[in-house]
Amino acid sequence: MSTGAWIAIAAVLAVLVVALVVGFTLARRRRISLAAPEKPELTEPKDQSGGYQAGGGFNFSRGPSATAPPVPPTAPTAEPPTAEPEPIAPPAPEPGPVAPPAREVKPTAPPEPVVEPKPAAEPEPVAEPEAPAAPEPVVEPEPVVEAAPVVAPEAAAPAEPEAPAIEEIAPTAGRLDRLRGRLSRSQNAVGKSLLGLLGGGDLDEDSWEEVEDTLLIADIGAATTTKIVERLREEMAARGVRTEAEARALLREVLIDELRPDLDRSIHALPHPDHPAVLLIVGVNGTGKTTTTGKLARVLVADGRRVLLGAADTFRAAAADQLQTWAERVGAEVVRGKEGGDPAAIAFDSVSKGIEDGIDAVVIDTAGRLHTKTGLMDELGKVKRVVEKKAGVDDVLLVLDATVGQNGLMQARVFAEVVDITGVVLTKLDGTAKGGIVFQVQHELGVPVKLVGLGEGADDLAPFEPEAFVDALLG
C-alpha cells in the first residue's frame, strides 16, 4: 500500500501535468494562426505598365457631332447605360492588343481539352465530365455517352460564326513604318535631286530654278513651291549651309513645317454616349473609296470597335458586294439597299441601325461621282443632310488618288463646297512620285491629310505623319 500506491499516484500526477502543458501550448498556437492570415493578403499586383503608352499608331478621337435625338434631362440616369464608351475614351495607340484576343480566344480555347477525353473512353477522363452529370447514377459504362454532349460545343463552334473566315488584321501600330519602303520607292527621286542641288552650298539662279522645277514636278504646287524656295534661300544664307547633311536637315525642317504637323489628324471614329460615330467617305470614281472604307473598318475592328458599313454606293452594281466582302472578312455589319436605290435612304438606315445596335462607328461608302456633275454633287449633299437628321457626321473623308496629281486639287475644292470635308485620304501613294499633292491640299483647303493608301492589300492603309512622309521623300 505504501510505496506502490505512492508511485502510482506520482505517475498519474505527472501525466496530468504534461497534458495540461501540451493543451495550453496548442491553444496559444491556434490563436496566433487566426491572426496571421490578415498580413499575406497585402500582396496585390498593381498596374505593371509603368505608364507606358505606345505611339505611332492610328489616332482616334470623338468627333464634334451633336446628338440628334433629344437626350432626357436626368443626367445620372442617362449615364449608366452609356457607361461603355467611357473606358474607350483614352484614345488610340494602345488598343491594338485588346481586340485580337477577343476574336482569337473564342474558337480555340474550349474545344481542345474536350477532344482528349473522347477517345479515352475509360473511367479516368470521365471523372471530370461526370461531376455535372451527377444526377444519372445508374448506368456505369454510359459515362462515355456523357462525354459526347460535351463534345457538342466542338461541333457547334463552326456553326456559330456565319462569316466563315474572319481574317487576321495586321497590327495597326507602326503601320507607316512598315509601309515606308513603298513610299520611298516612288517618292525619293524628288528628294535625291533636291539634295543634289542644295548639297553643294552656294546656288546660282539656274540652280534655284531647278529646285523650283523639281518641287513643281512633284505636284507640290506653285504657291507652296514659292514659299518653300524663299525660306530655303533665306535659311541657307543665314545658316551658311555648305554640306549635303546640313542641306538635308534644313530641307527636312522646311518641308515638315510646310506640312503643318500641328493639324489634328485623328480619325473621329469614337462613339458618342448615345450614338455611333458617323464617317462619310466621298470622292471621284475609282479613287479607292470602297477599298479605303474596307481598310478603315479593319483598323477600327482591330482597335476593338463594333463597325457598321453603309453601302450608299448604289451606282456601281458591284460596289455593295465589294463592301459586303470587306465587312465579312472582319465580322462587321453591312446595310445595303436595292441597286440604283436612293443612297441617302441607305445612309439614313445605316445610321439608324448603328444607333439601334449600339455600334461604335458607322462608315458610309458613297458613290463615286464626277466633281463636275452638279446633279450628282447635289445628291451627295443630300446624303449628308439626311444622315444628320439621325446623327451628326463626325468625319467627312475625301479620298484622292495621288496619281492624278493636280486634278485632285480641283476635285477637293468642289467636294469641300458641297460636304465640308474634314480630312483627306491620299490613296495609291505606292504608285506615284507625285505625293506633293499632300502639300497643296492642306495648303488650299486647310484640311489635314489623315490617312494614306500604300497598296492594294487589305492592310495597306496608314496614318499620315508629316515627319515620316518627308523622311521617305528625302530617302
Ligand SMILES: Nc1nc2c(ncn2[C@@H]2O[C@H](COP(=O)(O)OP(=O)(O)OP(=O)(O)O)[C@@H](O)[C@H]2O)c(=O)[nH]1
Ligand atoms: N496601288 C494602290 N491601289 C489602290 C489603293 N487604294 C485603292 N486601290 C485600287 O484602286 C482601285 C479602285 O478602288 P475602289 O475602292 O473600287 O474605288 P472607288 O472609289 O470605290 O470606285 P467607285 O466605286 O467606282 O467610285 C482598286 O483596284 C483598288 O484596289 C492604294 O492605296 N494603292
